[in-house]
Amino acid sequence: MVVELRGERALVDLIEQVPTFLKISYPLKIPKTARRIRSERGLRKVFRTYFLPKILPREIKEELTYLFLYKLYMWKGEHEKAEKTLENWRKAVRKFYRKCEEYDVDSEFHEGIEKLRIRFPSGTIYYPVFEILKIDSVLEGKLLKVLLETLYSSSKLLRGKIKVEDFCEMLWETLKTPYKMSENEIKVLNALIKNPKAKIEEISKITHLAPSSVTLILKRLEERQVYTANSIVKFDKLGLKHIIVRMPFRKDLRFPYKLNRYLLSIQYVLGDRGEYLASFALPAKRIIGAKRMLTKSFGRSIKIYEVKNFQFHLCLDHYNYNLHKWEVDYEELVNQIEKQASKKLFEKKIEEISITKEKETVFDRKDLEILRILTRNWKLSIRELSKILNLAKSAVHKRLLKIEKLGFLEQKINIHRLGLTEDIALIVKSNDQAFLDTLIRVLRKLPKFAAYKLKETRKVSKRLKEPSQYLFWLTLPSGDTIRFLRTFPSILKKHGDFEILYRWHYYSWFLFPDPKLYEEELKTWKWR
Amino acid sequence: MFEEEIEGKGEDFKLNTTDLRILEAMHDLQDQRISSIVGKTGLSEVTVKRRLRNLRKRKLFAKKYVVNFWRMSLIPLMIVGQDLLEDVDQKLLSSYCRFIRSVMGSVPYDIFDLIVPAKKLGDILEYFYGSFKNVEAYFVKSFHKSVSFRFYDVVKNTWKIDYFSLALYIREIMVKEGYIDILKQTSPIKTIIEKSPSRSIKLSNRRIETILSFKAFSDKRSSPLTLGVGGSKYTFYRIKSELVTLNSLRTFIDVYPPKLVEKLFLIIEKCDEHFLEALLLGLSELPSLVFYKANKMGISGEFVNENVTIVRLELPEGGFTRFLENFTKMLIEKTDFKLYLETEVLTPSVNGGRIAR
Numbered sequence: 001m002v003v004e005l006r007g008e009r010a011l012v013d014l015i016e017q018v019p020t021f022l023k024i025s026y027p028l029k030i031p032k033t034a035r036r037i038r039s040e041r042g043l044r045k046v047f048r049t050y051f052l053p054k055i056l057p058r059e060i061k062e063e064l065t066y067l068f069l070y071k072l073y074m075w076k077g078e079h080e081k082a083e084k085t086l087e088n089w090r091k092a093v094r095k096f097y098r099k100c101e102e103y104d105v106d107s108e109f110h111e112g113i114e115k116l117r118i119r120f121p122s123g124t125i126y127y128p129v130f131e132i133l134k135i136d137s138v139l140e141g142k143l144l145k146v147l148l149e150t151l152y153s154s155s156k157l158l159r160g161k162i163k164v165e166d167f168c169e170m171l172w173e174t175l176k177t178p179y180k181m182s183e184n185e186i187k188v189l190n191a192l193i194k195n196p197k198a199k200i201e202e203i204s205k206i207t208h209l210a211p212s213s214v215t216l217i218l219k220r221l222e223e224r225q226v227y228t229a230n231s232i233v234k235f236d237k238l239g240l241k242h243i244i245v246r247m248p249f250r251k252d253l254r255f256p257y258k259l260n261r262y263l264l265s266i267q268y269v270l271g272d273r274g275e276y277l278a279s280f281a282l283p284a285k286r287i288i289g290a291k292r293m294l295t296k297s298f299g300r301s302i303k304i305y306e307v308k309n310f311q312f313h314l315c316l317d318h319y320n321y322n323l324h325k326w327e328v329d330y331e332e333l334v335n336q337i338e339k340q341a342s343k344k345l346f347e348k349k350i351e352e353i354s355i356t357k358e359k360e361t362v363f364d365r366k367d368l369e370i371l372r373i374l375t376r377n378w379k380l381s382i383r384e385l386s387k388i389l390n391l392a393k394s395a396v397h398k399r400l401l402k403i404e405k406l407g408f409l410e411q412k413i414n415i416h417r418l419g420l421t422e423d424i425a426l427i428v429k430s431n432d433q434a435f436l437d438t439l440i441r442v443l444r445k446l447p448k449f450a451a452y453k454l455k456e457t458r459k460v461s462k463r464l465k466e467p468s469q470y471l472f473w474l475t476l477p478s479g480d481t482i483r484f485l486r487t488f489p490s491i492l493k494k495h496g497d498f499e500i501l502y503r504w505h506y507y508s509w510f511l512f513p514d515p516k517l518y519e520e521e522l523k524t525w526k527w528r
Numbered sequence: 529m530f531e532e533e534i535e536g537k538g539e540d541f542k543l544n545t546t547d548l549r550i551l552e553a554m555h556d557l558q559d560q561r562i563s564s565i566v567g568k569t570g571l572s573e574v575t576v577k578r579r580l581r582n583l584r585k586r587k588l589f590a591k592k593y594v595v596n597f598w599r600m601s602l603i604p605l606m607i608v609g610q611d612l613l614e615d616v617d618q619k620l621l622s623s624y625c626r627f628i629r630s631v632m633g634s635v636p637y638d639i640f641d642l643i644v645p646a647k648k649l650g651d652i653l654e655y656f657y658g659s660f661k662n663v664e665a666y667f668v669k670s671f672h673k674s675v676s677f678r679f680y681d682v683v684k685n686t687w688k689i690d691y692f693s694l695a696l697y698i699r700e701i702m703v704k705e706g707y708i709d710i711l712k713q714t715s716p717i718k719t720i721i722e723k724s725p726s727r728s729i730k731l732s733n734r735r736i737e738t739i740l741s742f743k744a745f746s747d748k749r750s751s752p753l754t755l756g757v758g759g760s761k762y763t764f765y766r767i768k769s770e771l772v773t774l775n776s777l778r779t780f781i782d783v784y785p786p787k788l789v790e791k792l793f794l795i796i797e798k799c800d801e802h803f804l805e806a807l808l809l810g811l812s813e814l815p816s817l818v819f820y821k822a823n824k825m826g827i828s829g830e831f832v833n834e835n836v837t838i839v840r841l842e843l844p845e846g847g848f849t850r851f852l853e854n855f856t857k858m859l860i861e862k863t864d865f866k867l868y869l870e871t872e873v874l875t876p877s878v879n880g881g882r883i884a885r
Binding site for chain 1 (some may be wrong): 633692704738790852858867
């Protein structure tokens with residue numbers, strides 16, 4: 001619908017149409033004085049004053065006002081004005097964020113565009129403009145609707161203003177709105193999970209869908225971030241070792257500088273007390289030094305594990321596309337473990353990404369940079385990669401071939417936004433390998449499953465056979481933690497020791513350490 | 529202490545705003561008389577009568593009798609420990625246990641809800657501390673409950689709880705001066721019963737036997753008169769009025785919000801008083817909150833910590849994780865706490881035991 005912005009009558013109409021445009025369902029009170037406003041500036045003021053709840057901080061109010069204008073112009077088909085609004089938004093952001101002292105503000109250049117980066121005391125990072133636009137596109141343009149409705153309900157409870165950091169968390173919270181998958185989408189995604197490298201023709205053959213619809217579905221799912229093409233790095237081939245550290249909660253968590261550079265992620269978990277599970281990719285020769293450093297700063301109660309092998313598995317079998325719900329039968333899964341463990345059916349080894357000593361491979365910083373990008377998205381084309389890296393296409397192609405040949409990466413598909421919101425870490429210690437194998441096989445039938453075989457880095461007498469230890473990350477559908485807890489503990493207790501940790505927060509900065517840490521001449525990773 | 533699975537909790541029925549108003553009024557007034565509900569809600573008498581009939585049918589509320597245990601030289605005791613149920617003395621269970629709750633922290637735990645005679649407290653503590661590792665005993669001082677329908681979405685007939693703003697709300701209550709005092713006046717938290725300084729009364733064994741033979745004290749579903757468990761109407765009313773005057777018995781209108789499937793246990797030790805008040809006032813906005821004030825007891829019966837709060841929250845599906853995501857940071861920073869998720873409840877009747885006496 002095209003609405004003229006100029007002219008008093010048109011404006012009055014426009015203001016009345018705003019709730020329809022935003023598709024919001026909360027009551028609005030616009031006083032008559034607001035109807036006198038005639039310009040774009042006035043429209044911004046109307047939106048800021050009458051549509052946005054008072055609990056929002058000033059910076060966020062400004063940002064949402066620009067988003068509103070941008071979307072309004074897009075809706076009216078005035079793309080030039082929309083672009084101009086976007087430009088103004090970027091300029092304005094610098095003005096109103098620079099003044100605040102509650103957080104650090106700096107800039108980052110990414111693909112030629114300067115991005116303002118805000119770092120909060122808790123460690124969260126927020127990119128103004130970009131974050132909002134990204135989430136809006138993921139939510140199919142419904143961000144304002146979802147946000148305003150949530151904010152409206154919150155404003156009934158709250159009286160004071162919230163902080164920018166709170167808003168950022170709220171922003172990511174809205175992303176949890178699950179995407180409703182259709183039958184065909186499930187088919188295509190399933191085919192892709194089974195063979196991540198499958199071409200469109202192959203998927204079309206398996207799913208009995210036309211190649212054009214497969215392309216469309218894949219594009220749609222990718223745009224809405226239902227799946228991402230992440231890959232698993234084989235750190236051992238790069239002279240690194242994957243380490244998991246378990247330590248008690250601290251108010252201000254700080255790692256020694258040397259270690260901090262190799263930090264991959266921190267999971268905040270709750271067991272009998274608050275704890276952290278931090279992942280590092282450390283230079284292989286520095287493990288002992290790192291251990292000493294960690295013990296010095298965190299005390300002897302911490303536990304350091306080396307990751308011996310890793311598995312990641314997705315299973316969409318339990319998704320009911322009619323109800324858009326997951327229906328996992330946990331009792332049935334426990335029965336399967338009982339049956340199989342008693343018969344010891346599985347003599348065959350499970351395929352896993354094992355970490356063994358490999359010959360040293362030759363690589364340089366450019367290779368590492370490519371690897372770093374590919375861990376996030378391995379589906380990028382050579383053209384896109386060459387643009388990001390500022391390298392010739394032929395050079396990128398050559399390096400990609402090398403990476404594939406040496407097998408630095410394992411290409412996988414990861415799923416998001418499908419209502420899998422509950423993360424638990426299950427640590428199992430057992431001498432019964434047959435049971436553990438069965439357990440892994442059964443747990444692989446859960447929607448999202450990751451398993452790490454761990455080895456504790458401490459001196460153990462050689463005479464004693466150390467039990468195998470696994471860390472399972474299970475991502476369960478909303479409300480299923482209790483179902484899991486009602487069924488699994490009894491069988492786990494029979495065969496060994498176990499512990500369940502519930503994740504309540506996480507920071508995952510990188511999937512890969514900074515390539516600048518690699519010293520090309522010495523062929524080692526920096527440690528000073 | 530008084531929760532028990534009742535039928536009809538997960539039933540798919542619709543509640544509208546009028547129902548919610550009536551239920552909230554009943555909890556607030558602690559009265560189920562039509563005239564008082566009419567006075568509070570401003571609805572017509574006919575409506576209230578009809579709605580009450582429906583609500584009672586769906587078992588969304590019930591009248592209960594609560595015994596003041598301390599007055600009768602009985603002590604409500606809560607024992608938390610690992611693998612209690614497997615090795616515990618069954619005789620002790622059948623004599624003193626009211627509820628056994630299986631809960632999960634990082635490993636499975638059992639929580640025993642016991643009512644023990646004051647004379648035997650020492651022996652029982654010694655038994656638990658001596659026979660089991662990692663056991664903690666809590667001497668319960670008072671019971672409180674709040675019910676709120678603030679987050680009930682009548683259009684979709686589900687709970688739509690905004691945990692995020694609730695966490696912000698608690699932070700706000702804490703920061704603003706005088707806010708807690710204002711909120712206390714309007715809060716839905718009701719004290720069910722608490723230990724008063726009055727001396728305990730002496731009742732003959734026969735009398736105790738008679739009192740406890742009325743299942744009404746543990747059964748909230750039916751009126752004691754309809755049970756026919758011995759004793760005439762006259763005996764019941766005589767004993768009841770006797771106990772009420774002695775401050776040993778009181779009635780309580782218990783409201784059960786529907787569709788709450790995840791039950792959380794939060795044991796808070798070492799906590800700033802101001803924060804605890806703000807937390808409880810904030811949490812009272814959730815559908816159902818029960819909390820007990822307790823003392824932690826050592827092996828010889830001494831009080832190790834006199835300010836323990838045991839909170840039991842009932843949340844809708846997915847509530848556990850959402851609660852964790854939004855409240856853990858606050859709780860870790862300000863308190864020393866333990867969180868458990870209830871997986872199963874056994875009552876003595878299920879377990880073959882008798883009510884504690």
